[in-house]
Structure formats: C-alpha cells, structure tokens
Amino acid sequence: MTSTGQVERGPVADRSPLQAGSPPGQDLRAALDAFAQAGQLIRVTEPIGWDFEAAAVLWRLAHGPAVVFENVTGYDVPIVGNVLNDRGKLAAALGLTVEQTQQRIIDAVDRPYPTTLVESAPCQQIQVDHDIDLLERFPVPRISEHDGGRYLSAGVVVARDPDSGRHNLAIARIQVHPGNRLGCYFAPTHTYQFLQRCRELGRPLEVAVVLGSHPALMAASQLLVPGDELEHAGGILGQGLQVVRCRTVDLTVPAGAEIVLEGLIDPTVAETEGPFGEFPGTYSPQRDNPVIEVQAITMRERPLFQMVVGGTHPEHLVTGAVAREATLLRAIRAVVPGARAAIMPEGGTCRFHAVVSITKRVEGEGKLAILAALSNQDLLKRVVVVDDDIDIHDPVQVEWAIATRMRADDDVVIVPGVKSNPVDPMSRNRTIAKLGIDATLGLEEARGRLPRPDVPTDVRQRIDARWDRIMGRDD
Ligand SMILES: Cc1cc2nc3c(=O)[nH]c(=O)nc-3n(C[C@H](O)[C@H](O)[C@H](O)COP(=O)(O)O)c2cc1C
Ligand SMILES: [Mn+2]
Numbered sequence: 001m002t003s004t005g006q007v008e009r010g011p012v013a014d015r016s017p018l019q020a021g022s023p024p025g026q027d028l029r030a031a032l033d034a035f036a037q038a039g040q041l042i043r044v045t046e047p048i049g050w051d052f053e054a055a056a057v058l059w060r061l062a063h064g065p066a067v068v069f070e071n072v073t074g075y076d077v078p079i080v081g082n083v084l085n086d087r088g089k090l091a092a093a094l095g096l097t098v099e100q101t102q103q104r105i106i107d108a109v110d111r112p113y114p115t116t117l118v119e120s121a122p123c124q125q126i127q128v129d130h131d132i133d134l135l136e137r138f139p140v141p142r143i144s145e146h147d148g149g150r151y152l153s154a155g156v157v158v159a160r161d162p163d164s165g166r167h168n169l170a171i172a173r174i175q176v177h178p179g180n181r182l183g184c185y186f187a188p189t190h191t192y193q194f195l196q197r198c199r200e201l202g203r204p205l206e207v208a209v210v211l212g213s214h215p216a217l218m219a220a221s222q223l224l225v226p227g228d229e230l231e232h233a234g235g236i237l238g239q240g241l242q243v244v245r246c247r248t249v250d251l252t253v254p255a256g257a258e259i260v261l262e263g264l265i266d267p268t269v270a271e272t273e274g275p276f277g278e279f280p281g282t283y284s285p286q287r288d289n290p291v292i293e294v295q296a297i298t299m300r301e302r303p304l305f306q307m308v309v310g311g312t313h314p315e316h317l318v319t320g321a322v323a324r325e326a327t328l329l330r331a332i333r334a335v336v337p338g339a340r341a342a343i344m345p346e347g348g349t350c351r352f353h354a355v356v357s358i359t360k361r362v363e364g365e366g367k368l369a370i371l372a373a374l375s376n377q378d379l380l381k382r383v384v385v386v387d388d389d390i391d392i393h394d395p396v397q398v399e400w401a402i403a404t405r406m407r408a409d410d411d412v413v414i415v416p417g418v419k420s421n422p423v424d425p426m427s428r429n430r431t432i433a434k435l436g437i438d439a440t441l442g443l444e445e446a447r448g449r450l451p452r453p454d455v456p457t458d459v460r461q462r463i464d465a466r467w468d469r470i471m472g473r474d475d
Pocket of ligand 1: 153154168169170171172173174185186187188189190191192221222223224308315316319320
C-alpha cells in the first residue's frame with residue numbers, strides 16, 4: 001500500500017476550485033463530471049459481471065479513479081463505484097482542498113442550509129409501484145466471497161425522527177431478496193432509535209433508500225449529530241439541497257438521486273440477514289434483522305446504480321471517515337482551541353484510531369485533547385496527539401513523533417471498561433479499553449530546541465533550481 005499521505009495529497013486534492021464563482025452541482029453526475037475533469041474517472045465498456053467482478057475491479061483500483069461500468073452483464077443499468085474512496089474525491093466534487101473540506105464539514109454542523117422543495121425532480125422521471133422485483137431491475141452486486149447474498153451497499157436510508165420530524169440519513173448494508181423485501185442492519189444509532197420508537201408507537205417506520213448520491217450526501221449521512229442531515233448535506237455543498245416529496249411515504253429525498261426505493265419497516269418483523277464483509281475486516285454474522293418492504297420505486301430514465309465495496313476497501317473506510325474526522329476536530333477545538341486537523345487513518349479502519357495535531361499553547365492540552373477525542377465517538381479507541389509540525393497524513397511522521405516525543409509512563413492514558421459499539425470485534429462484555437498517546441513535546445522541552453536536522457532552505461532551493469543540470473539532463 002502506498003503511504004496515505006501520497007494518496008491524499010494527489011492531484012485531485014490539490015486542484016484549484018473547479019467552477020470558480022458557480023456553485024457545485026448536487027448530484028452524482030455532477031461529481032462524476034468533476035472527477036472526469038480531474039482525471040479521476042474511468043468508463044469501462046468491457047462486459048463486467050455484478051457477481052464479484054465489479055467488486056474485483058474496484059478492489060484493484062482501490063484508491064484510484066471512480067469507475068462507471070457501462071456494460072454490466074444482463075442489465076441495462078450501469079454500476080458506479082469508487083465515488084468516495086479517497087478524501088480528495090469529496091474535495092474535488094466541492095471544488096475545495098482536503099483541508100478546506102474538513103473545515104466545510106465542521107461549518108455544516110453549525111450552519112445547516114434549509115432544503116429547497118421542488119415539484120418535479122429527475123429522481124421521479126420513472127415511477128413504479130407494482131411488480132417490484134429489484135434483482136430483475138438492478139445489477140445488485142455480490143461483493144465479498146462469504147456475503148449472504150446480493151447487497152445494496154451505497155443506499156442512503158432517509159427516515160424521520162418520529163418525535164421531532166427531522167430527516168436523518170444513514171448508509172446501511174441492505175440485502176436484496178427476490179421481490180420487494182430488503183434485509184438491513186442498523187447499529188444502535190439514529191435509525192435504530194427511530195425504529196424502537198415506532199415499536200412503542202405501534203406503527204411502521206417510513207423509509208426511502210436513496211441510491212446514486214453526490215459524495216456530500218454520503219458524507220452527511222455519516223455525521224454523528226442529531227440535526228436534520230439533509231440540511232447538513234446542504235451545508236457541506238454550500239447551498240440548499242433540492243429535495244422532492246416521496247410519492248408513498250411522508251419524506252423528502254434529494255431531487256437529483258438516481259434511484260429511490262420507498263418502503264416501510266415493521267418494527268415487529270425480523271428476518272435472516274447476512275453474513276456481510278464489514279469495515280473491521282471481519283464478517284458480520286447472519287442474524288435476524290429488520291426488513292424494508294419496498295412499495296414504490298422512483299428513478300431517472302437511465303439511472304446509475306451506485307455501489308461501495310464492503311470490508312476494508314478504502315471506499316467503505318473513507319466514506320465513514322470524513323464526517324467523523326470533522327466532528328472529532330470540532331469537539332476537540334471546543335476545549336483545545338489550537339487543534340488544527342484530525343485524521344482517522346485507514347490502518348485503524350477509519351473508525352477505531354485517530355491522529356490529531358494541535359498547536360499547544362498551555363501545558364496539558366495534549367491530554368485534554370485525548371479526553372475530548374475519546375469521549376466523542378463510541379468506536380474510537382486509540383488517539384495520538386501530535387504537535388503541528390507533524391503531517392498527520394503521513395504515518396511515518398506520526399510514528400516518529402511517538403518515538404521521539406512520548407514517554408510511556410507519563411504520556412499514555414488508558415481508560416478501561418468503556419461502553420463499546422457492537423461492531424468492534426475486540427469488545428468484551430460490550431466494553432472496550434480506550435488508549436490515548438500524547439506525543440506532543442512539553443512546552444519547556446520545545447523551547448529553544450533547534451529545528452529538525454536538514455540543509456538550509458536557501459541551499460535546498462538553489463539545488464532544486466539546478467536539479468536537471470546536476471542530473472545531467474538537458475533543458
Ligand atoms: C459503506 C457503509 C456501510 C455502512 N453500513 C452500515 C450498516 O449496515 N449498519 C449501520 O448501522 N451502519 C452502517 N454504516 C455506518 C452508518 O452509516 C453511520 O454510522 C451513520 O452515521 C449512522 O447514522 P445515524 O447515526 O443517523 O443512524 C455504514 C457506513 C458506510 C460508509
Ligand atoms: Mn443521524
């Protein structure tokens with residue numbers, strides 16, 4: 001694997017704004033256009049099967065371009081993947097740098113944009129409300145070898161809080177059975193809580209599964225805040241999200257979606273779902289889980305079918321990372337104003353580990369950042385805090401900071417027995433120990449210290465300017 005730093009600082013991340021002066025588009029097609037301009041899109045015309053083959057190609061291009069499979073065996077619907085497999089993709093779709101994107105997501109939490117309701121929408125060009133056989137209509141892929149079946153893996157589940165009425169977004173794995181029944185899994189976060197509330201109220205939960213989304217919507221779906229996530233998606237886009245009313249459920253969905261499945265979850269029903277290859281690099285077991293009964297499909301005329309490769313594929317990891325990193329940084333900044341950036345690296349599955357850089361102003365801020373970070377997310381169980389001269393995207397620099405700025409007896413914090421998340425394969429009795437490493441220098445130690453050994457900057461620049469000649473290349 002190449003170093004994460006190289007991946008994230010690639011040509012996509014460093015692009016200047018794509019459409020200076022004009023707002024970015026809001027749908028998957030606009031994002032694909034942005035990727036194409038950045039040289040980050042491939043259209044495959046060779047026949048590719050939904051049965052592991054699309055996943056195999058996306059694995060081979062793990063951190064690479066987005067892919068449109070134009071010719072999927074047996075279907076007239078293209079598959080799209082690798083839309084958010086690299087932080088630079090979201091940045092490119094927004095016309096921002098990776099650093100600006102992190103700040104944009106933080107701002108989106110504090111400043112949601114109201115949605116704009118439209119009457120007619122691309123996602124309702126075609127409407128189907130009978131003979132709903134999803135496997136006949138869509139090239140639903142098989143992804144990992146031991147998955148229990150064919151899965152929608154990029155479906156954003158839209159639902160409303162039964163009490164407040166606000167809209168929530170959550171990507172969930174969804175197993176497609178023949179006909180109109182979908183098996184799905186919800187960890188005990190918002191959608192799960194809504195379902196519990198519906199059980200108390202004795203009514204079904206209305207849902208819409210949105211397939212084919214702008215990466216800003218995918219990122220918004222991963223926010224761990226209790227706001228209206230359609231409005232937060234607008235905040236990330238920097239413009240109000242256009243939405244349209246669903247036809248058979250009381251929900252609104254992004255007007256530019258490719259495919260929308262409208263349905264109900266009866267909270268008293270559970271059927272077999274799984275196994276499914278999950279982000280920790282383990283399979284979730286087969287269990288009795290909720291079922292969505294699809295009652296209507298709306299879609300574009302020639303829709304694109306979006307997928308995310310499950311398991312430790314970078315798209316499953318990074319899609320979950322961008323919002324988590326931003327809200328983590330926001331929480332740390334509330335107590336350590338000099339917190340500069342946060343990353344949840346792929347080695348830690350973009351969920352379990354974080355690295356945070358701070359400009360330390362007061363002694364003890366490293367430890368304070370640890371405490372703020374570890375309490376911010378249930379999955380997060382190891383955080384490393386470094387000084388602002390460390391590039392947190394470069395695992396070698398982070399390790400160097402730990403090697404040269406940490407004393408294990410003073411700088412390590414372990415909190416045992418913290419409530420964990422059930423998807424952590426190491427949780428025991430539903431708890432986990434959390435680890436913090438303060439790899440920042442003490443203020444006194446930092447004072448008067450010479451910089452890291454290197455040649456003088458002006459000499460380096462002189463040598464750079466003469467480089468081709470020194471290497472014997474003609475100009
Ligand atoms: C590709 C992908 C697949 C996911 N699958 C699931 C899933 O099957 N069940 C689940 O609870 N969360 C899943 N997640 C994580 C949730 O989408 C995420 O935790 C989200 O913030 C939950 O939203 P909520 O807090 O509003 O419920 C997945 C995330 C990604 C990126
Ligand atoms: Mn939520």
